[in-house]
Amino acid sequence: xxxxxxxxxxxxxxxxxxxxxxxxxxxxxxxxxxxxxxxxxxxxxxxxxxxxxxxxxxxxxxxxxxxxxxxxxxxxxxxxxxxxxxxxxxxxxxxxxxxxxxxx
Amino acid sequence: xxxxxxxxxxxxxxxxxxxxxxxxxxxxxxxxxxxxxxxxxxxxxxxxxxxxxxxxxxxxxxxxxxxxxxxxxxxxxxxxxxxxxxxxxxxxxxxxxxxxxxxxxxxxxxxxxxxxxxxxxxxxxxxxxxxxxxxxxxxxxxxxxxxxxxxxxxxxxxxxx
Numbered sequence: 374x375x376x377x378x379x380x381x382x383x384x385x386x387x388x389x390x391x392x393x394x395x396x397x398x399x400x401x402x403x404x405x406x407x408x409x410x411x412x413x414x415x416x417x418x419x420x421x422x423x424x425x426x427x428x429x430x431x432x433x434x435x436x437x438x439x440x441x442x443x444x445x446x447x448x449x450x451x452x453x454x455x456x457x458x459x460x461x462x463x464x465x466x467x468x469x470x471x472x473x474x475x476x477x
Numbered sequence: 478x479x480x481x482x483x484x485x486x487x488x489x490x491x492x493x494x495x496x497x498x499x500x501x502x503x504x505x506x507x508x509x510x511x512x513x514x515x516x517x518x519x520x521x522x523x524x525x526x527x528x529x530x531x532x533x534x535x536x537x538x539x540x541x542x543x544x545x546x547x548x549x550x551x552x553x554x555x556x557x558x559x560x561x562x563x564x565x566x567x568x569x570x571x572x573x574x575x576x577x578x579x580x581x582x583x584x585x586x587x588x589x590x591x592x593x594x595x596x597x598x599x600x601x602x603x604x605x606x607x608x609x610x611x612x613x614x615x616x617x618x619x620x621x622x623x624x625x626x627x628x629x630x631x632x633x634x635x636x637x638x
Contacts, residue, residue: 386528389590391570394598438572451571456601457535 378414379472382426383434383450388419391436391454398453399434402465408472431475432468446471478587478630483510484557485622488614491559496567496579497522500544503557503584512555513546513586520546521584531567533577534601539610540577542567543597545585556596557584558622560613581613583626599629 383399385392396417404410416426420439423430433443434450441447448467452460484506493499504518521544531542544567564578583600587593603609609625616622 385570386573387524390593390597393590393594397594436571438574449571452535454570454597454601455532455535456605460535 378412379431379475380426380429381413381415381432381434381468382423382430383415383417383436384420384423384439385417385436386420388417388422391451392417392419395434395436395450395453398461399450399465399468402461403469403472406465406469408469413472432471434464434468478554478556478592480623480626480630481510481512481555482619482623484512484555485619485626486557486559487616487618487622488560489562492561492563493565496525496542496544496565499559499565499582500525500584503544503559503582507555507557507584507586510555512551512553514550514552517546517550517586520550525568529568529570529573531569531577531579532601533569533571534604536605537607537610539580539604539614540564541581541583541600541604542577542579543583543585543600545587545593548588551586551588553586554588554592555586556626557586558582558626560616560622596630603629 383392383396396415400415430445433445433447436450436454448464450464500521501518504521507513524546525544530544533540559582561580564580566576567579569575569577585593613625
């Protein structure tokens with residue numbers, strides 16, 4: 374479906390504001406540490422849509438407190454909204470690690 | 478978007494016991510000035526319940542809330558802002574079951590999602606600077622609040638979609 378791209382879904386309650394901010398922050402952060410963005414698809418949307426993308430998601434980042442049980446890893450992305458730079462770095466690093474491992 | 482002084486309330490000019498009271502009050506002002514539909518306040522209250530907007534910021538105790546409505550209730554873009562002497566609890570955006578004491582409420586009557594985001598990211602960034610927080614909490618006149626809001630308009634995050 375995504376031409377072998379890794380799919381990161383970034384969600385929040387309404388799927389507009391905070392997921393947008395988190396997705397932008399993540400995109401920028403991953404690019405900065407040299408991740409090949411062409412192999413990546415980052416989409417933001419509603420928490421409600423997780424089910425719809427369930428099969429395709431490789432990594433989920435939620436900017437609201439989300440406790441779902443999934444086969445893919447879930448990260449909290451509120452740091453991108455509150456301006457917590459340490460927290461942002463942590464998420465970016467963890468996602469980058471996962472992407473590297475998944476590509477092996 | 479122009480900043481309307483009639484919608485700005487420096488510390489001590491508005492007090493509210495609850496977020497509901499505050500939301501009604503600010504919506505009323507927006508309506509009186511012709512920026513929103515009469516039902517704006519109900520839409521904000523309803524939205525706030527489903528998707529709370531309290532935001533516990535990093536590196537400050539000056540937390541914010543950005544209550545807003547669905548875009549169809551907005552006639553012309555505007556923001557109403559109030560600095561509270563007594564913080565009011567809002568539910569947290571990232572954890573709706575938790576509350577945060579909010580000192581600065583910026584009610585957004587903005588139709589475009591990207592403009593929302595610029596405003597929010599600009600606010601978050603400004604409030605991480607203790608001098609800007611000081612500037613905001615000491616603001617005694619509408620025009621000082623207006624200056625603050627004007628300075629953050631535009632934000633810093635590039636919108637790439």
